[in-house]
Amino acid sequence: MAQGQGDYRILHEADLRDHLAGLPDLTARLGGDPAAWDITEVGDGNLNLVFIVKGTSGGVAVKQALPYVRLVGESWPLPLSRAHYEYLALSRQAELAPGLVPALLHHDETLALTVMELLEPHIIMRKGLVAGTQYPGFAGDITTFMARTLFFTSDLALSAAEKKEGIAAFAGNHALCKITEDLIFTDPYRIAEQNRWTAPYLDALAVSLRDDMELHVAVSRLKLKFMASPEALLHGDLHTGSIMVTASQTRVIDPEFAFYGPMGFDVGAVIANLLMAYFASAGHERAPGERAAFEAWVLETIEQVWIGFARKFLELWRTAGTGDAYPVSLFAGPQGATRLEAERQTYMQRLFTEVVGFAAAKTIRRIFGLAHNIDFELIEDAKTRAISEARAVRLARAMMVETGTFRTIGDVTGAARKLRNWMPELSG
Amino acid sequence: MAQGQGDYRILHEADLRDHLAGLPDLTARLGGDPAAWDITEVGDGNLNLVFIVKGTSGGVAVKQALPYVRLVGESWPLPLSRAHYEYLALSRQAELAPGLVPALLHHDETLALTVMELLEPHIIMRKGLVAGTQYPGFAGDITTFMARTLFFTSDLALSAAEKKEGIAAFAGNHALCKITEDLIFTDPYRIAEQNRWTAPYLDALAVSLRDDMELHVAVSRLKLKFMASPEALLHGDLHTGSIMVTASQTRVIDPEFAFYGPMGFDVGAVIANLLMAYFASAGHERAPGERAAFEAWVLETIEQVWIGFARKFLELWRTAGTGDAYPVSLFAGPQGATRLEAERQTYMQRLFTEVVGFAAAKTIRRIFGLAHNIDFELIEDAKTRAISEARAVRLARAMMVETGTFRTIGDVTGAARKLRNWMPELSG
Numbered sequence: 034m035a036q037g038q039g040d041y042r043i044l045h046e047a048d049l050r051d052h053l054a055g056l057p058d059l060t061a062r063l064g065g066d067p068a069a070w071d072i073t074e075v076g077d078g079n080l081n082l083v084f085i086v087k088g089t090s091g092g093v094a095v096k097q098a099l100p101y102v103r104l105v106g107e108s109w110p111l112p113l114s115r116a117h118y119e120y121l122a123l124s125r126q127a128e129l130a131p132g133l134v135p136a137l138l139h140h141d142e143t144l145a146l147t148v149m150e151l152l153e154p155h156i157i158m159r160k161g162l163v164a165g166t167q168y169p170g171f172a173g174d175i176t177t178f179m180a181r182t183l184f185f186t187s188d189l190a191l192s193a194a195e196k197k198e199g200i201a202a203f204a205g206n207h208a209l210c211k212i213t214e215d216l217i218f219t220d221p222y223r224i225a226e227q228n229r230w231t232a233p234y235l236d237a238l239a240v241s242l243r244d245d246m247e248l249h250v251a252v253s254r255l256k257l258k259f260m261a262s263p264e265a266l267l268h269g270d271l272h273t274g275s276i277m278v279t280a281s282q283t284r285v286i287d288p289e290f291a292f293y294g295p296m297g298f299d300v301g302a303v304i305a306n307l308l309m310a311y312f313a314s315a316g317h318e319r320a321p322g323e324r325a326a327f328e329a330w331v332l333e334t335i336e337q338v339w340i341g342f343a344r345k346f347l348e349l350w351r352t353a354g355t356g357d358a359y360p361v362s363l364f365a366g367p368q369g370a371t372r373l374e375a376e377r378q379t380y381m382q383r384l385f386t387e388v389v390g391f392a393a394a395k396t397i398r399r400i401f402g403l404a405h406n407i408d409f410e411l412i413e414d415a416k417t418r419a420i421s422e423a424r425a426v427r428l429a430r431a432m433m434v435e436t437g438t439f440r441t442i443g444d445v446t447g448a449a450r451k452l453r454n455w456m457p458e459l460s461g
Numbered sequence: 462m463a464q465g466q467g468d469y470r471i472l473h474e475a476d477l478r479d480h481l482a483g484l485p486d487l488t489a490r491l492g493g494d495p496a497a498w499d500i501t502e503v504g505d506g507n508l509n510l511v512f513i514v515k516g517t518s519g520g521v522a523v524k525q526a527l528p529y530v531r532l533v534g535e536s537w538p539l540p541l542s543r544a545h546y547e548y549l550a551l552s553r554q555a556e557l558a559p560g561l562v563p564a565l566l567h568h569d570e571t572l573a574l575t576v577m578e579l580l581e582p583h584i585i586m587r588k589g590l591v592a593g594t595q596y597p598g599f600a601g602d603i604t605t606f607m608a609r610t611l612f613f614t615s616d617l618a619l620s621a622a623e624k625k626e627g628i629a630a631f632a633g634n635h636a637l638c639k640i641t642e643d644l645i646f647t648d649p650y651r652i653a654e655q656n657r658w659t660a661p662y663l664d665a666l667a668v669s670l671r672d673d674m675e676l677h678v679a680v681s682r683l684k685l686k687f688m689a690s691p692e693a694l695l696h697g698d699l700h701t702g703s704i705m706v707t708a709s710q711t712r713v714i715d716p717e718f719a720f721y722g723p724m725g726f727d728v729g730a731v732i733a734n735l736l737m738a739y740f741a742s743a744g745h746e747r748a749p750g751e752r753a754a755f756e757a758w759v760l761e762t763i764e765q766v767w768i769g770f771a772r773k774f775l776e777l778w779r780t781a782g783t784g785d786a787y788p789v790s791l792f793a794g795p796q797g798a799t800r801l802e803a804e805r806q807t808y809m810q811r812l813f814t815e816v817v818g819f820a821a822a823k824t825i826r827r828i829f830g831l832a833h834n835i836d837f838e839l840i841e842d843a844k845t846r847a848i849s850e851a852r853a854v855r856l857a858r859a860m861m862v863e864t865g866t867f868r869t870i871g872d873v874t875g876a877a878r879k880l881r882n883w884m885p886e887l888s889g
Contacts, residue, residue, distance in 0.1 A: 188688050193639060193642055193688050194635040194636070194639065196689070197632040197633075197635045197638070198632065198635075200628060200629070200632055200691075201628070201629040201632035204625040204626065204629035204632075205625075207621060207622040207625045207626075210621060211621060211622065214621055214785060219788055219790070219791065223793075246792070246797055246800040247800070249791040249797070249800070250800060250801075252791075253786065253787045253788070253791060253804070256786065257616055257786045257787070260616050260621045260624065260785060260786060261616055261690065261691060261692055261786075262689065262690065263628075263689060263691065264689055357642060357684075357688065358684065358685045358688060359685070360647055360681070362647070362651045363647065363650050363651055363680075363681060364674070364677060365651075368674055369674055369677070372674040372675070372678060373678075376678050376681070
C-alpha cells in the first residue's frame with residue numbers, strides 16, 4: 034500500500050483551494066470562482082483535519098489525515114495509511130448500504146485526503162441526543178447498515194478466498210486497531226497516564242476497577258476476541274459521534290478504524306452509546322422527568338437496534354447465505370432446514386452475548402479512559418455527572434462479568450431502567 | 462507475491478541436475494561430478510514432485526510444486542504459490558522448533574522448488590505405525606514442535622501488529638485452505654463425486670453420515686472455526702504422513718497447507734492419526750493380541766500428546782507471555798497471578814474441546830472422503846478394514862457431536878479402548 038509520505042503535506046486553506054480547483058468534477062459541483070469558495074476547518078474529532086468547502090452551487094466535506102493523533106499532538110504519531118483504509122471501507126459500505134454513508138467524491142492517496150458529499154443539515158447524532166432529540170428512523174437505518182455491512186463481508190456470504198483477501202487488505206490498519214486495544218481493552222483497567230475520570234467522586238470506583246480481577250479476565254477475553262476473530266469488515270468506531278442525522282436521515286461516517294473483527298464490536302458500540310445517552314440524560318434535565326419521553330425512546334431504540342439487527346441479519350442469511358460457512362448442501366430437506374434454522378438462532382444468541390460484553394467495554398472506556406464523550410462531559414456539575422457515570426459503570430460491570438445473565442436485550446434495558454435513579458456512593 | 466509462472470517449468474531429471482549443478486553450496490554438499498549424481502523421483506504424496514539426489518559426499522531432497530493436484534491430475538489446478546508458503550512456514554518453524562524440521566538449503570520462487578536436507582534413515586511415521594513400530598521419543602518431540610510453533614505465533618506471544626502481518630502473509634494460501642474446507646469439512650457429509658469408502662460394508666454408515674443433521678451442524682461449526690479463527694500459524698496438514706521418524710528422531714515436513722488458523726486443528730490432526738493407527742492395528746495383526754503392546758503405546762502416546770502439549774504451552778505462556786493478549790499489567794500481584802493462572806486453565810480446556818472436534822473431522826474424512834490413508838488401506842480384507850474403520854467412525858461421531866462429554870484426553874483413549882473389539886453392523 035503506497036503511503037506516499039514523501040509528497041504528503043498538511044493542507045492549509047490556500048493549498049486545499051488550489052488542490053480542489055484542479056479537479057473538474059469538484060469545481061463543477063462547487064460552482065463559482067474557486068477564489069470565492071468558503072473554506073472552514075471544522076474538525077472536532079480526535080485524529081484529523083476536516084474542512085467544509087462551499088461554492089455558489091454546492092458544498093463538499095474534505096477530510097485529511099494528520100501524521101499524528103490530533104487530540105494528543107505530534108508526540109503520538111499515527112500512520113497516514115488510515116486514510117487509505119477509510120477510503121476502502123467507505124467504498125465497500127457505499128456498495129453494501131447505499132444511502133447510509135456519505136457519497137465519495139475524490140480520494141488522494143498521497144495527501145491522505147478524501148472529499149465527500151457535504152451532509153447538510155445533518156448534525157452529529159451525539160449532539161442531538163444530548164439535546165434530548167428523538168430520531169425515530171435511526172433504529173431502522175442503523176440496523177440496515179450493520180446487518181448488510183457485516184453479513185455481506187462474513188463467511189456466511191463470501192467464499193473463504195474472498196474473505197481471506199478482505200482480511201489481508203485491512204491487516205495493515207493495525208495502528209488504528211492498537212488504539213482500540215490499548216484505550217478500550219487495557220488502559221482503563223490499570224494505571225495509565227492518559228486515564229481520567231470525574232474526580233474526586235469516582236476515585237474509589239477507578240481503584241475498584243483496577244483491582245477487579247474478574248473484570249480483567251472478562252475484558253482480556255474481549256480483547257483477544259477483538260484481535261483474533263475476523264468475522265466481518267467492521268466500521269470499528271461506530272459510536273454516536275460517527276453518525277450524522279436529520280429527523281429522517283442517518284449517515285455513518287469516519288470508518289478509519291475499519292478492519293476484519295468480531296461483529297459484536299460494532300453492534301455493541303451502538304448499544305453502549307445509547308446506554309450512555311440514557312444515563313447521561315438525568316444529568317441534562319432541568320426539571321425532574323423533563324426528559325422521560327426521550328429516555329423511554331432511547332431504551333426502546335436500544336431494543337430495536339438488537340431486535341432489528343438480528344431480524345435483518347437472519348433474513349439475509351436465509352436468502353443470501355451463499356458463503357462457504359454452513360453450506361446449504363449439508364442442510365437439504367425439511368429436517369436440514371429446521372436444524373439449520375435452529376443453528377442460526379444459536380449463532381445469534383452467541384453474537385448477542387458478545388454484543389453485551391463489547392458494549393460494556395465501550396462504556397467503561399468513556400468514563401475512565403482517555404477519550405470521553407459529551408453525553409457526560411456536558412453535564413456541568415461534576416457530582417451530577419459522576420452519578421450518571423457511576424450508574425453506567427455499574428451496569429457495564431455486570432454486563433461484562435455476568436454476561437450470561439443478560440439473555441435478551443430486554444434484560445439490558447430492564448437493568449438500565451432499574452439504575453435510572455440508583456444513588457451510588459461517591460468518593461470525595 | 463511473485464509466482465513467476467512465466468518461467469516455471471516442470472523439472473525432469475536432466476533439468477534438475479543442471480539447476481543444482483549451478484548452485485555452489487549444493488554441489489559442495491553433494492560432492493563428485495554432477496553427471497554422476499543419482500537422481501530419483503520418489504513423490505508418493507498427493508500434490509508434488511519429490512526427488513532424492515545423491516552425490517559422493519551427501520544427499521538432498523528436492524520438492525517441486527506442480528500446477529495441479531498430482532493425485533487427481535491436470536483437471537484440478539492448484540497454484541504454485543503454495544511452494545512459497547511452504548518455504549515461509551518451514552523457515553518460521555526452523556526458527557521456532559530447531560531440529561524438528563528438515564534444514565532448508567535452497568528455494569527458487571520461479572520454479573516453486575525447495576531443496577532440503579535429505580532425511581536418512583528416517584521413514585514416514587505412518588509406515589512405521591502400520592508395521593507396529595513404537596516411537597518412544599515422538600510424543601516429546603511433537604509436543605515441543607506444536608507448543609513452540611503455535612505459542613510463538615499466537616496473540617499470547619506477539620504484538621497485535623506482528624500477528625496481523627503474519628495473517629496477511631499467509632492469506633494468499635487460500636487455495637490450499639479450500640482443499641481442507643471441502644475435503645475435510647464438507648464433502649464427506651454430502652454426495653460428492655470424489656468420496657469413497659469401503660463398499661459395500663460401509664454403505665449404510667455413509668448414508669447415515671449424510672443424513673445426520675447434528676453431525677452436519679457440528680462439522681459446520683468446526684469449518685467456520687477453521688476459516689475464521691486465526692489463532693496461530695498452523696502446519697495445516699499435521700498427520701503421520703507429514704512426519705518422518707527414526708527410533709530417536711522426529712522431523713515434521715510438508716507445511717504447504719500453512720496458514721493462520723485454530724490451534725486445535727494441528728493438535729487434533731496428530732491425535733486423529735494416532736487414533737486411526739490404533740483402530741487399524743486390529744486389522745494388521747496376524748494373531749490375536751500380537752500388537753497389544755503397540756496398541757497400548759499408541760493410546761499412551763495420545764495421552765502424552767495432549768498432556769505434554771498443554772504442559773509445554775502453558776509453561777511458555779507463563780514465561781514468555783509477552784504478547785498483546787492477557788497483558789500481565791492487568792494481572793499484577795498474587796491475586797492477579799492466581800486469577801490469570803485459572804484463566805490459562807480455562808483457555809486450555811476450551812482448546813481441548815476444539816482438539817476433540819477437529820480430531821473427529823480428520824478421522825471421518827479419511828474413511829469417507831477423497832484421501833484415505835494406508836493405516837486402513839493396507840488392511841487387505843475389505844470386511845476387516847471396514848470393521849476397523851467403523852470403530853473409528855463411531856468414536857469420531859461421538860467426539861464431534863457430544864464433544865462436551867470428553868473432558869480429558871483419558872475420556873478419549875478410554876472410549877477408544879472400549880471400541881477395540883466392538884463389532885459394528887455392516888452392510889452388504
